[in-house]
Amino acid sequence: MTSPAYDEYEFFASCLAGFEQYLADELKRLRGRRIRPLHGGVAFFGTAAVAQRVCLWSRLASRVTLVVKRVNAGDASLLYEGIRRIPWHEVIAPGASIAVRAHGMNEELRNTHFTELKVKDGICDALRERTGSRPDVDSANADANIDVRIRDSRATVSLDLSGESLYARPYLEPDAGQDAPLECALSAGVLAMCEWDGMRDAAALVDPACGDGSLVVEAAAAACDMAPGLARSRWGFMGWAAFDEPAWERLLDEADERFEEGLEAVGGAGAANASASDRPDLERVRIVGATNSSPAIARARNRAKRAGLRQVVSIELGDAHTVADMAKRACDVAERLQSRRGADNGQDKLCTCLVASNMPAGDRIQSEARAQAEAAAFVKAAAAVPAGSVYAVAGGQGVRGRFGVDAADTLRFGRGRVETQVLLFMRPPAQFAQAVVPDANGGAEHKVEVFEESSQQFADRLRKVAKERRKWARREGVTCYRVYDADLPDYSAAIDVYTGAGQAVGNTYLHIAEYAPPRSIDPDKARRRFDDILTLAPVVLGVRPDHVFSKVRCHDKGGGQYRGAGKRNYVTHVDEAGCLLEVDLAGYLDTGLFLDHRDTRAMVRKMAAGKRFLNLFAYTGSATVQAAAGGAVETVTVDLSQTYLDWAERNMEQNRFTGRAHSFERGDVMNWITDCRRSPRRFDLIFVDPPTFSNSKSMGKRTWDVQRDHVELLVGVSRLLTKEGTAVFSCNLRSFKPDMEQLGKYGVALEDITAQTIPHDFERNPRIHKCYLVKRA
Structure with a gap:
């Protein structure tokens, strides 16, 4: 390793399951060589500068590791000797602190902590013999993190060049939570699946259910040619002996220049120098996100601001009834841009739009009503954009049924708890029946897509009962009450209203419990009706969909039981006769009251x-x-x-x-x-x-x-x-x-x-x- 800038090394870029081929294509663009997709990642070769470029620019890799050596791990002594013989002075930078993390076991090495100690001893002894001093060990904040993976009688020894997971984007808040990096990764995967890199120069992107904004920020970052790691200051490769600092400085300068040019190209003249706190010029924004949650809007806008992209994305309060106008506006901007560029190139181009969302799936769904509202918004936006558009959704409970056409492709990203299904549609959605609902606050009536035409009767009945019940509740001083109790046999559910108190004052929540239908009822038909209940109830009652919580109640021997509880807790407070009481609307069989x-x-x-x-x-x-x-x-x-x-x-x-x-x-x-x-x-x-x-x-x-x-x-x-x-x-x-x-x-x-x-x-x-x-x- 006499000339590290030109030596070629073996690397492994890990990723979510399902990303492997997309990551391999990305590594080719980043000048990796001898690329080989494997399960859970991609092996490749390149120089130190190539590895640094991958760390800076990869949108799909979770970590990038240098494969140091594969050694015999038949027992503790063989492992120690194999580790000690590695020329660690050519791997670990002088003065760098180290940490060791072991994974996997075999018959002789059953304890990962013991394995870590043997590897640490081997590294320290090797460096002491070569340099005369042992490196400091810092398990929490090391400069060089050594990864050891035991499989059968062999151990693969690697150096983590990333440090923190690359999915933990710099624009995420420090308290964003453990699911936030996953959301960034899934968003990047959806965009790769849809070939957003090939569309980004002039296409519109609409996320009708943007949540905390990860997908629109990822899309804007790609459109503006912003390196995902541009704002990071600490990297694992800085503790690598082959760290090519001059090449790194050149990479950063190049990334800064590309980002400034990309901002101006996407946002127009002056966007690159505009204050991140300013609102974007909506007449020039073609990357749009909408959410029905006010807190989510604040988080999404903050992420766009932290990324330096606030001027090129519009994140607005919207639902299935308003998102269509947002989609049309974004497409108009994209069409004008394409027409201008087509004229410059002597070509006539047609507008293309990507409608994409990364919605919670599995146990990350807290409110099924919100999931249904987001699915409805997705389909509404898809119906509003021009022909030839592409539609992709990750998670998205209910989107398949509401779209009404077969998906062109279906993929699964991740495994276990993080496994998410991604649907790709190439045709616009089918038409469904509509229920007409007067606005709860006196505004224009809402036309809500429903699965069953008879759901109009449910909406009318709920509206009638709610009007009477509100008057009674105000007169009696009642703040939590039942507003619907299987009034229509085909719509067999109990709907309760909870009015927030204390810090939740001003909020209204719905708790919907579905009674299990008789066996004579087609389960699919019953499910469609309940989905219509979840879609219509927040519209009729004027409640935010993310404040609607649902469970399915089944009649069992001896009493009622519930399915649908046990998701993440949602704790708030209500008032009863002047007393403040805590309720949990999502986490338990009942709410606590x-x-x-x-x-x-x-x-x-x-x-x-x-x-x-x-x-x-x-x-x-x-x-x-x-x-x-x-x-x-x-x-x-x-x-x-x-x-x-x-x-x-x-x-x-x-x-x-x-x-x-x-x-x-x-x-x-x-x-x-x-x-x-x-x-x-x-x-x-x-x-x-x-x-x-x-x-x-x-x-x-x-x-x-x-x-x-x-x-x-x-x-x-x-x-x-x-x-x-x-x-x-x-x-x-x-x-x-x-x-x-x-x-x-x-x-x-x-x-x-x-x-x-x-x-x-x-x-x-x-x-x-x-x-x-x-x-x-």
């Missing part, structure tokens, strides 16, 4: 003044909050789940109900009652709202069934009451029948007060719960 028990909690509040209050099966403690607000002198909250007890305690704390008078006790309620009966503790008011059925592991071998076990429960509860005490017992088993004979034998008196506890918004379904007053006879 049973709306059908609103009147029951109000009754508990009135009864609680001066009382010692006990809440059994307390869930998130909303009844405890109301009892404390009503003047209870003591509250005890009992639940088997620590998660819900912590939630209950937060609910109490944010309403300033703290101190020794309020305790939270974890335990199996039946066992807790038995233990409490042996103590002198007694209560004036008890609220009991058990689950219909439970087989929690925390209960051991025992299960809970409210019909089977209610006598034992209520006898125990009655024994914890003071002489004049009262318990409120509620359950949601629609077929529940109390065993009055057995309860009477044990001196327990029940009074059915169900009718008094069914709120107005649940009157369509009076069997939603049963409620009784319990006293000692």
Whole structure:
């Protein structure tokens, strides 16, 4: 390695699965040689300057590594000797700190940490023998990162030339989250799949669901010939002995010059020198992004600004009803540009547009309604652009069905949690039925594409009920209520409105639970109807689609169960009777607040003044909050789940109900009652709202069934009451029948007060719960 600037080395560029061939083509353009696509990356050869160029310019590679050597890893001694014999002074720059990361195992090397120690010792001993000193080891911030991959009895030893993943673009915010680099990578992959490099000189690009803006920023960066790594200051190759600093400076100068020229070509004269904080001239912008989320707009614009591209991209608030105009405007700009360039070249060119989006997929989808709204916006934009355009979407739940034509190509990028399907369409979308919806705020009516013509009836019914329900809610001071409960049998869902409070004041949320259709209903037809519900509900009620959360509720033995919960949590706060309560609209089976028990909690509040209050099966403690607000002198909250007890305690704390008078006790309620009966503790008011059925592991071998076990429960509860005490017992088993004979034998008196506890918004379904007053006879 006497002349590192001209030596040829072996490199490996890793990438997301599915990118390999596109990355190989990119490496050819970046002057790599002997290029060989492999699984999860591409092997290539080149000089140190070529590797530096790849690090700076590659849009598809995740990391670039120098293959140092392949050594025998049959056991620890063989690995150490193989490492020690490598001429590390020709690999690691003088004075550079090192770190070692090992991957993989074999029969002799079963612990990656032990492997790292042996490799580190081999490197340090080799350098000490050659130079007289050992390098510093810095596992967190090393200058030279050594990668060792064990496979069978061989180890491939590499030097990471990238440092941080190349997918972590410099325009990303420091707190962007772990999915942000993935979004950048997928966006770059979609653009490569669509051959945006060949279209970028004059074509328009429209992203109708741009989210945080990764795709439009990636597209603008490519159009402006901006190197993805131009703003990065730290690289792994700076700890490489063969680092070609003069070549690196020339690469940076060239990249700066190309970017300035690209900015002027895309944004017009003066764009390269314009302030990044200025709004773009929309009459000259042909790269457009739209999103229905105001916070997302702010993040997307900030990313464009951080990239220095704010002048050449337009990122606006838009949905399926406004994005078509944005698409047409961008195409007009592109057509004018193509006409001018075609005239200059003596050619007549036709406008081409790329409609592309990188939408969340799998467990990255938090709101299915937002996914449906984005799919609708994508199809609307696709229908608005000229013939000959290209349409591509990554993720995009619902796009295939809404597009109505077969995809020309389908690819999968990534593996496991990050696997995303990419659809490429070469024909415009088919026409679908439309539902006409008056604007919730008095604006122009909306024409919404739907799968089923009968969905117009659903929209009309929801609008009618919502009008009445809003008036009732304002009159009664109710902020969270049911607005639709399977009013039309074919559209069998429950829709609840949650009005934000505290820091969420001004926000409105929808929680939509679909009832599982009968087996006689075609599942595809039921799914299309539910998709129409998700599409129409936010339009009818004037709620942002990303504030709509949905679950599918299936009727099972013993009660209702949900599918669709367990996605990323969405925690916000609501108000009930002046109390602030925490709800999670996405992460759990239920939101944390049973709306059908609103009147029951109000009754508990009135009864609680001066009382010692006990809440059994307390869930998130909303009844405890109301009892404390009503003047209870003591509250005890009992639940088997620590998660819900912590939630209950937060609910109490944010309403300033703290101190020794309020305790939270974890335990199996039946066992807790038995233990409490042996103590002198007694209560004036008890609220009991058990689950219909439970087989929690925390209960051991025992299960809970409210019909089977209610006598034992209520006898125990009655024994914890003071002489004049009262318990409120509620359950949601629609077929529940109390065993009055057995309860009477044990001196327990029940009074059915169900009718008094069914709120107005649940009157369509009076069997939603049963409620009784319990006293000692």
